[in-house]
Amino acid sequence: MLVMDCTLRDGANVVGKGFDARLTKMMIEGMIAAGITTIEMGNCLGLGAYEANGSIAPCTDEEYLQLIQPYLSQAEIGMFLGYKNATQPNVDLAARYGLKFLRIGANAGDGAGACEGIRRVKAAGMKCRYSLMKAYVLSPKELAEEAKMLADCGLDEITIMDSAGTMMPHETEAYTKELVAAVDIPVAFHGHNNLGLSVANAIAAAEAGATVFDCGLLGMARSAGNCATELLVATFQRLGYFKDIDLYKLLAFLDGELIPAMEEYNYHVAVKPFDLILGLAGCHSSFTKRFQNIADEMGVPLYQLIVEVSKRDQKAPSEELIRQIAADLV
């Protein structure tokens, strides 16, 4: 099971066409520190998309490629690549700067035009992922046939993209099952949140055999956003996955750095880390003050305190119990 964080590509839609260098570095470092190490970055539409008349993102492709250099040994960093931009010069540029993968994208049904690009990426020594954008325009059977054709071109991984956030969990399940049966490469799922179903769809995809899950920090992505990385990690950890990711570190990064930085852009965070913790722990919000006061007084981390106390009592945790568990956390 793998988290594929797309904040630095799809998430940049919330600020324009790409994040600036400061935010890009801040997010890469925050993710790596928390153990999220598969990262798609660059401008919103991918390598080569905005370069024709000089980049309209804050950084050119080459500037993005330069700024990731210090992180290449710590994370699997790659870029999106629209299939029409999968030219030899673009693929060579990515390989020269040490990108670990390129993810070629085309609307479902247009895959035949992408095979040459897939072969170029593979010949340049990079992992080739693929995005079946607007996957819902084909039936699950048709999408699986296209996936099989693309896999035969040499792909390493294929993503079902719910680009409009229109899929219901039972539909996600049907698409995922068909693809998993049709190909022997990992199947990934990229869910937008327009119906508020991105986490439910990720869970449905996992139950149907998907092993890679796209997401964005704070849910940042085009339109209603992607499945929020922190929600994906929290819910999947509850299901027994992603134990190698440090959720508390991730939430501390969001509270301490990213949320304040995104205030500049008036970005609205739908589920704040504190509320996520209440949900994860099963802790009623009416206990907030009690937990906050004791955590402050005893100098213990609030989120861990809520989680640990709630393992013992979700109904009416007493001050005595909270203090007792806080003492263990000191």
Ligand SMILES: CC[C@H](O)CC(=O)C(=O)O
């Ligand atoms: C770059 C095209 C597009 O935004 C890819 C994507 O994230 C989607 O289709 O959802």
